[in-house]
Structure formats: C-alpha cells, structure tokens
Amino acid sequence: MDPSTTTRPTLLVVDGHSLAFRAFYALPVDNFSTEDGQATNAVYGFLTMLSQVIETEKPDRVGIAFDVKGGTFRNELLAQYKGTREAAPEELLSQLPLIQQALTALGVRWIEKTGYEGDDVIATLATMGERDGCRVLVLSGDRDAFQLIDDDVTVLYPGYHFKDLKHMDPAAVEAKYHVTPRQYPDLAALRGETSDNIPGVPGVGDGFAAKWINQYGSLDAIIEHADEIGGKKGEALRENLDQVRLNRRVNTLVRDLDLGVTIDDLGYGHADADLTERLFGELQFGERTRTKLLASFNTATDASGRQEESSIPAIVEPLVDTLTDAASLSMWIEQYCPPADATGDGPDRSLDVIAEYDRQGMQCADAVRRSWTLYVDGDAKPGHAAARMAAIMAGAHAVVFDPADPRYHDTLRALLDTRAGSMSVHGFKESLHMLTAAGLRCPSVLFDTNLAGYLIDPDFQGGSLEECAAHFLDIHIDGHAEGPSQGTLGFEDDDQDEDPAQRCIDHAAVVAALARRLAPEIERREQYPLLRDIELPTSRVLFHMERIGASVDRARLDELHAQFADESARMEAIAERAAGRSLNLQSPKQLGVVLFEEMGLTPTKKTRKGSYTTNAAALQMLYATSEEGSKANEFLGALLRHRETNKLKQIVETLIDAIDPKDGRIHTTFTQTVTATGRLSSVDPNLQNIPNRNAAGREIRSGFVPGDGFVDLLSADYSQVELRIMADLSGDEALIEAFRSGADFHRYVASLVFGVPVDEVTPDERGRVKAMSYGLAYGLSTYGLSKQLGISNGEATTLRDRYFETFGKVHDYLESLVANARRTGYTETIFGRRRYFPDLNSPNRQRRDAAERGALNAPIQGSAADIMKIAMIRADRALRDAKLVSRVVLQIHDELVVELAAGEVEEATALVKDAMEHAVDLAVPLDVSTGVGVDWQRAAH
DNA sequence: CGGGTCACGTA
DNA sequence: CGTACGTGACCCGC
Numbered sequence: 012m013d014p015s016t017t018t019r020p021t022l023l024v025v026d027g028h029s030l031a032f033r034a035f036y037a038l039p040v041d042n043f044s045t046e047d048g049q050a051t052n053a054v055y056g057f058l059t060m061l062s063q064v065i066e067t068e069k070p071d072r073v074g075i076a077f078d079v080k081g082g083t084f085r086n087e088l089l090a091q092y093k094g095t096r097e098a099a100p101e102e103l104l105s106q107l108p109l110i111q112q113a114l115t116a117l118g119v120r121w122i123e124k125t126g127y128e129g130d131d132v133i134a135t136l137a138t139m140g141e142r143d144g145c146r147v148l149v150l151s152g153d154r155d156a157f158q159l160i161d162d163d164v165t166v167l168y169p170g171y172h173f174k175d176l177k178h179m180d181p182a183a184v185e186a187k188y189h190v191t192p193r194q195y196p197d198l199a200a201l202r203g204e205t206s207d208n209i210p211g212v213p214g215v216g217d218g219f220a221a222k223w224i225n226q227y228g229s230l231d232a233i234i235e236h237a238d239e240i241g242g243k244k245g246e247a248l249r250e251n252l253d254q255v256r257l258n259r260r261v262n263t264l265v266r267d268l269d270l271g272v273t274i275d276d277l278g279y280g281h282a283d284a285d286l287t288e289r290l291f292g293e294l295q296f297g298e299r300t301r302t303k304l305l306a307s308f309n310t311a312t313d314a315s316g317r318q319e320e321s322s323i324p325a326i327v328e329p330l331v332d333t334l335t336d337a338a339s340l341s342m343w344i345e346q347y348c349p350p351a352d353a354t355g356d357g358p359d360r361s362l363d364v365i366a367e368y369d370r371q372g373m374q375c376a377d378a379v380r381r382s383w384t385l386y387v388d389g390d391a392k393p394g395h396a397a398a399r400m401a402a403i404m405a406g407a408h409a410v411v412f413d414p415a416d417p418r419y420h421d422t423l424r425a426l427l428d429t430r431a432g433s434m435s436v437h438g439f440k441e442s443l444h445m446l447t448a449a450g451l452r453c454p455s456v457l458f459d460t461n462l463a464g465y466l467i468d469p470d471f472q473g474g475s476l477e478e479c480a481a482h483f484l485d486i487h488i489d490g491h492a493e494g495p496s497q498g499t500l501g502f503e504d505d506d507q508d509e510d511p512a513q514r515c516i517d518h519a520a521v522v523a524a525l526a527r528r529l530a531p532e533i534e535r536r537e538q539y540p541l542l543r544d545i546e547l548p549t550s551r552v553l554f555h556m557e558r559i560g561a562s563v564d565r566a567r568l569d570e571l572h573a574q575f576a577d578e579s580a581r582m583e584a585i586a587e588r589a590a591g592r593s594l595n596l597q598s599p600k601q602l603g604v605v606l607f608e609e610m611g612l613t614p615t616k617k618t619r620k621g622s623y624t625t626n627a628a629a630l631q632m633l634y635a636t637s638e639e640g641s642k643a644n645e646f647l648g649a650l651l652r653h654r655e656t657n658k659l660k661q662i663v664e665t666l667i668d669a670i671d672p673k674d675g676r677i678h679t680t681f682t683q684t685v686t687a688t689g690r691l692s693s694v695d696p697n698l699q700n701i702p703n704r705n706a707a708g709r710e711i712r713s714g715f716v717p718g719d720g721f722v723d724l725l726s727a728d729y730s731q732v733e734l735r736i737m738a739d740l741s742g743d744e745a746l747i748e749a750f751r752s753g754a755d756f757h758r759y760v761a762s763l764v765f766g767v768p769v770d771e772v773t774p775d776e777r778g779r780v781k782a783m784s785y786g787l788a789y790g791l792s793t794y795g796l797s798k799q800l801g802i803s804n805g806e807a808t809t810l811r812d813r814y815f816e817t818f819g820k821v822h823d824y825l826e827s828l829v830a831n832a833r834r835t836g837y838t839e840t841i842f843g844r845r846r847y848f849p850d851l852n853s854p855n856r857q858r859r860d861a862a863e864r865g866a867l868n869a870p871i872q873g874s875a876a877d878i879m880k881i882a883m884i885r886a887d888r889a890l891r892d893a894k895l896v897s898r899v900v901l902q903i904h905d906e907l908v909v910e911l912a913a914g915e916v917e918e919a920t921a922l923v924k925d926a927m928e929h930a931v932d933l934a935v936p937l938d939v940s941t942g943v944g945v946d947w948q949r950a951a952h
Numbered sequence: 953c954g955g956g957t958c959a960c961g962t963a
Numbered sequence: 964c965g966t967a968c969g970t971g972a973c974c975c976g977c
Contacts, residue, residue: 037953043977051977056953059976063953173953295977597972599958618958626959658960661971688967690963697969700962708961733963789965798964860964868966872963876967904963904967 022140023070024133026151027077031057035103045295053106060173062307072277075121076132083128085261091208116286117308119279124268130155134264137164143274155262157184160192189221197230200258212251214244282309326524329409341422347405348383351432375539379458379530382435386519391441393557393678394671398449402519411512414449427453435526437461437476440550460525462546465684466538469846474684480521541843548884553681560676561900562718568667575660582653589646596653599625610643659708669696688869689844689876699903715947721910723943726950727923728906730938732875733788739933741824750935757781763817783814788871790864825867832866840873878930886926895919
C-alpha cells in the first residue's frame, strides 16, 4: 500500500431516475401533495435523499443524469426494452420536471442527452471525472452501473434503507458476484434484468453465470464454447444465444458522449435563494424543510463563515511515511513509537485491594503527550468485526497499513505486546474487536479518548470520533483551558475528498489531538485512576462478553413466539368484535377514537401533545370502571391482554432476529459511554430489558441457555446495592445496623419506622417501607409515594417524616448531595465519576426540580455502577486465574450471568460471588445472591 | 425514508 | 409530580 498525501476532488454522479423512483415509492403519495393535487413526494424525497448523500460524502462536484423522453438506440435493438419502466405512474412523471427545476434553483447541474439514457450520461461523466483525476461516486440503484467500478469509481448502491448505501468497489463486486466489475455486464447479459424487462437464459442466475465466466473468461468465450456446456442449463444457453448477445450490446454503457459540459462546470453550492423560495412555496414545503435543504445545498456559498467553524486548530497534519515491508514498519516503530512507561505498573492494575484504593498514579498528561496513536478503520460490531485499515501516528509522523496483512503481523504483535502501554486510541473496546478480527491481540492501552470524553462530560451524547472532535476540540471545555495554541492551523475536517488511507491518517491525527486535549483535563480532575483501573479494564471484559455472546435455544424462542402470536391474534379478534369494526390496536390514535369517541368513555389523562393517553394504567382504570359484560369492558379486557402478549411477541421476535447464524448466539453491544450516571447500556439487541416482572414475560428467559460445552447458567445479583451505598455514604448507624443484622431488610426497617417488633410487621407495612426506601434514591416526592402506594398525601408525608426520624443521617446526606452539587456544579461517585447539573440554578422550577432529583440519584446509581464494573473485572480475572472456562456473558446493572462449564459449577459460583461481594469495602456488607440452572429463568433465585 | 411520539420492557 | 436506559409501531412530512 502506498499512502499518498495528495488529495483528489470527489465527483458525485447521480442517477436521477433511479433516485426519483426510489423516493416516489418510499414516501406515501397521500401525505405529499399540494392543495391543488400536485404530488410532491418524489420531489421531497429526491431532494432530502440527495442532501443526505451530499452531506455525508461532501463531493466537490455534482452532476445529476436524467433520461430523455422518447426512445434511445436501445429500443431499436430490443423492442420490449424497459417495457416495465415506461409504465411509470403519471404521478411520478409529473414530478420529474419539478425535480429538475428544484435542482436548477439549488444550483445543482443536471444533464440529459437525446437518444441516450441517463446511464450513458452517468458512464460518460464518470469516465470524464476519472480522466480529470477525480475520485468518482456514482449514486444509482441500477446494477448496470457496476460495470463502471474500478479503483477510482465507486457505486453507492442503496440497500433496504436508503441510508445504508453500500459502497460498491471492485472488492465488493467480486465478493457479491464472483466476477470483476468489468465482467459484470457479461454476467448480467446471461442472467437478464427483470426490472428492465430483459430476459436472460432461463434457469441461469448469478451463480451459474459467474461459474461460466470464471471457467471461460468472458461472455465471448462462453458463446464460443457453448456446445461444450452440458445439462439443461447448457441447452438453455444455446437456445438463447441471440438474446444474450443482444443483452450484452444493450447493457454496455456509452462512455464518450458529448455532453457539452466539463467536470469543472459541475461545481455546486450557489443556490438561488429567491428562486428556491418561490419554487418551494409552490410545492408547499414547510419552513423547516426549506431551510434544511437550502442549508445543505448552500454549504459552499457561505463557506467563509461555516468552514472556519468546523476547522480544528489542535490537529497536527502528519508527515506520512511510506511502508514497503515489515522491516520498514519495524524500523519506523523503533524510531517513533516510545516504549511503555517502565515505572507504571500498566493499566490492568490489581483491584484486589480496592479497599485501600487511594487513586494513585493520577498523572497521565505527560505520558499521553509522548504517546503514540493507533486508529483502526473497520467494523466493530460483535460478530461481524473487521479491520480494513489502520494508521499509527507518533509525533508528527504517520504510517498507514492493512492490519490484516500477514507480512506485518509479527511486527504488530511485538508492538502491541510491548508498547500498547504508551498508546492512545478512540474506543478501546471497538479497537479490540477490530484488532482481533485482524488476528491481533492488544493487552492494554494508556488512554482512550472516547472513555476520557465520557468521564469529562457524561451527558454529552455521541461517541463517534467526529462528534467528540467537534465537542471537545471545537468548543472549550466548561470555560477551562484557554486552549494553548497548538501552533498549527491544521487542516479542514470537511475535506472528504481523500482516499481511505488519507482519511485513516487524518482520523489518527484527530485522536492524537483529542488525547492531548483530554488528558490534562482528566488529570486535573483526578480521574485517571477511574479511567485506567475501572473503565479500560471494563472495556476489555465487555469485549469478551460481546464476542462470546449469549447462547439461546432457538426452538424454545420459536415456541414462545408462536404462543404469544396466537394469544395476541385471539385477543385482537375479540377486541375487534367488541369494537364492531377492524382497527389497529397498536395505534394509540385509532384506539383513542374507538374508546373516547365511538364508545364514549371518559378519558382520564392527556399526553404531552394533547391527545388522550391509552397507556396501561389508563386502560386498567377504564376497565375497572366499565360495566361488567359491556362492549367496552370486553374490548378493554382484550386490549389489555393484547398489549401484553403482543409486546412479548415483539420482544421474542427481535431476539430471534438477532441470533447470529454463525454460532446461534446473540451478540449484544454494551455501550460504555452512553448513560449519564456511569451505567452500561445494551443495544442491538437490548439484553438488559428482558421481561422479569410477571410469569408470562419471564418465560422468555428460559430461551437463554448455556452454549455447547457448558452445562448451566449462573445468575448472581446484588441485593439492595443502592440502599447499601446510601447507608455507607450517609454513615447512618441505624441503617448500617439494619444491613449488618442480616435480617430481612425491609421488615427490619419497617419495625424501626413503625416501632413494632420485627415479627409483628405486616406485609402492608413492609411494602410501604420498601417503596419508601427505593423511592429515596430517586428523589421521590410524597405525592409520588402516595400515588404509588394508593394512600393519601398526608399518610405519605407521615411515612416520610417517620422514616427520616429513624434514619436522620440519610436525610442529611441526601440534602448534602444536592447542596454540594449546587455549589460545585457536579456530583461525584465513590470513585470520582462526575456528572454536571447546570439546571440546579435554573429559574425554571420544573427543570430545577428535575436537576435536584438527578443530583440525588446520580452519585448513588453511579456508585453502584462503579462497583459492578469493579466486580466484573474481578470476576473475569478470577475465572481466568483459576484457569476455568466458565465465563461472564451478560450484565444487567446489578446482576451477572455466567456460562458454567461442566465440573466448574461450584468453583465458578464461589469465585464470582466473592468477586462481587468484595469489589469494594463498605461500612455494610455487600450481599450477593446466586442461583444456578439450565436456563436463565431457572437460574433465578 | 427519517424523525418524533407513544407505550413499555429492565434495573 | 422518582432515576437511568432501548426498541418497536405508528404517523407525519406537503
């Protein structure tokens, strides 16, 4: 690979008809038309889709190709050619001139050529662009465009969702069709193209066509050897030779038309504001749509203002060195990458002595300044992880290479083994996924800009490198650090007209700049120990959990799905019968009509937007008050049942869809930088909200099972962690004693609060105290408490007063949390995780109250999250140290699920329990209860 | 198609 | 008018 520092302009060529078709069929025409009946769905869709592509690809030149009415030379060859396409509905055809007018107004060039198709215009533009040294992107849903693909031309081919455009390069074509882009028209000629009404050889699809092409080299050669091909398919081929020859002539795109434009004419960004406004007015586009479109097509015009905003001053544009072989990489590393700091004891420090943990080794800014940066480009999704390219930046130098290239492996292994301790990355967990896909291991890193950014501002949403760069490099961090001049003006980040290698290098440079910016801030806040000893090791554990995935019993899930689907359908039928008509039970809007208009029921509550709520609580209320045996009663009963089972059906469905066919397991992604409190979250799918509260939903847990080679699942969870944290942090003797006594906690507390002996506490009293205890950490109001317990506000107030009389220090502690947060602006967990609450001083009472509740909750929920992270690190290490194969597979905030191997049940259970119980030393014991079973449900306890 | 809203699952 | 999340369905856009 020869990374080049020269950047090239990008030309975007768009298949106008293909995009218009796509837009037309994606958007319901009913929703988009002007008052006088002109359809606008294709116009709207066309422009929004195009603006999306322009915003992501940021091309320098744009040309839109259109077909011209009337025939082309192809019709003379093939009478039925595009017979299907001529049948385009009038509603679409009438919009094409509008699209072209809009493009003109927006300053985007569109081109057509009489007697030729848009495809020929595209082919010509792409060829011209290539000749002028452009990187060419062709946006088209027409596979004929694949023949244009080469090293300089990429086709953006829309997938099921328009937004996931597939970047079809030569490798992608070969992977999908097993022929080169140049051979693709041969393949298409054999196969035919149904959407263009072109028949191929009957019975021959992509597979056979590719087989023949690879066997004989080309279509010509296949035709030449047609007699040698046996079987039914050979026969079919011989019978259709003329058709195939014709197909091949028709699908060859013309690349040398005289279009009367040059590539330089295809600049854009100078929209005619008046013309646009007038046209959009006629189309009755809303204000928001207008400004959005105008802005995205006008970026170049107001570049003076905008581009400065997105330039990143802290970035050093590196000198790129060229690699020729492993030896040159080795020498480069020797020269530029510093070895790990010998004095530090590495990121994975022991957490065994967490009790004496005193946040040592807080310095990181100096080390980060001397560190080197690795950026890996690829896919970090567990199950499909892949590494495409990697760049290392050290000082002002950079190299780029293919990490999966075996020539570099020994060198890279040595590098990571010995010097990862002086390496910065953006996303350690993601890097591990990609490096592993490339066959590399990585022991530890010095710094992670994603995790660091999260610790600095956990409310900032957006873990992508771009978002972090915008947030932390563009904007000063809470008024601190006047940003010592980085010396260089840097490059503009909106320069996307660069090859992947260059982009990889640029990203590495951004990570390096981010690391230099964030490390001093982390150090100033004394958060490096939190990053190094908790977040980074947690990333590693999560990486393993994601990679392993959770094993499920497909047959069991299928069975549950059928069960829920059946019940759901039955309830739907009953509800519709009672309603006297068919309706969509999943539409709150339709439900509102039936309930509150047709049946005349009295609505209880409104939603924010003014419609009447149909949530379960409201329906339950209506159900309870409706007359037994009435239509409404029958309807509501069925609706409630439908809600429940249909929800369960959906949950099971998403689980089934998430099963990785390669291993039959579900690989969730645990996001580590999302929640404002420090908890993890689980996405794609979310395995942290599998039903557990009622029997029917809990059944779903029986679908989670030990995988091959494992015999049981262990479920280990903390009892009342948050309350125990409150006991410790408040220092309230009564509450501490309540936990130390080992008695039934809520019963014990109730006896104190109500002043009765423990064995005389009624279930009702216990329940009230339990609700009160849990409500505390949420900032529960007496109003909320009364509502939840169904008691009067007075009774709730009395309960609260008695509670705080009994546990006075808890009260003081909770008050102090808010008071301190108001003073400092933030709250802090046991391990120094911060969360900022600017709204504590808001003049808006609602916002202020919400901030107060957040400030109450964040340190408690956050400390619990810290503790669980430590527990996970310790559990993972304990299992490894004991050389067990049992492994942690899931975390659900206060619970770990472990896959147990035969013969390890007792030992692994004891190790995990111990790891959790001794994650931290509090004034109260941490109680962990465990259960073992052949599925997750049976492992419950 | 993409974003907002509603409803609802978890700790 | 307790905290923290993620997902799926519907509906709208003009």
